[in-house]
Amino acid sequence: MGEDLFWAIRGGGGASFGIILSWKIKLVRVPPTVTAFTIRKKLEQGATKLVSKWQYIADKLHEDLFIRVIIQDVGNGTQKRVQASFQSLFLAGDDRLIPLMNESFPELGLEAQDCIEMNWIQSLLYFNGYQKGDR
Template sequence: MEEVSTFNIKKTLEQGATKLVNKWQFISDKLHEDLFIRVINQNVGNGTQKTVQASFNSLFLGGVDRLVPLMNESFPELGLQAENCTEMNWIQSILFLNGFQTSEPLEVLLNRKTIYKDFLKAKYDFVKEPISDIGLEGIWKRFLKEERVFMIMDPYGV
């Protein structure tokens, strides 16, 4: 069975999330064809402790032994290490990408009830040019004013 590797590295604004998201925009569509990285940006914390967190969520078709050197070459700023990664089979990665624990039985995928308790309004936009640091900082300011908000960035390429 084909093995895949996943990672989910979280960085806050204080840990340099803006620079990492900016860099990701320029490289995400040029990464190795076996590597997919999306970024999930959301506000976390509350009150004066509120910040923005960028989660670099990845799926790689192959083992950690290939993934880490590939990431060190293409996106070293993220600082990926082997201990950040989890190897699993392909079907377990479907659990991972959908918010389940990989130890859960596969039958949870057949459950038609949502695991999310809240409903949300969503809007999809296709960004044709990378968002500048200043633009991202403006987005983060709006994030911090909201109670709960998130933005998923998928690399569709050009």
């Protein structure tokens, strides 16, 4: 193993893996106010179509906008209920986020009451479940 090899990552099975040969980190300025939101959709609310759309647009979104999807079973044990949670962090206020979302991902139906403005440290708490306001 040479100096250029940082580490290997296991893939889908014992016979496959990826090798990282280089790693680049791009630092960005974080403004005093960021905006976060979580929108949850169940299958009967069109979650499947939204996740499909997200897969095609996620890499084309504005560079200050990050949206991830968490898919989980929210059933009561006897009944399976799948839910997709769209969690987002935007490096600006909701006054810029809502028009951007209406242009790039209107199917999600983001509204002003879904958005929570905070500082970046508070967003870390929000995404880890330590802050109220998660809708």
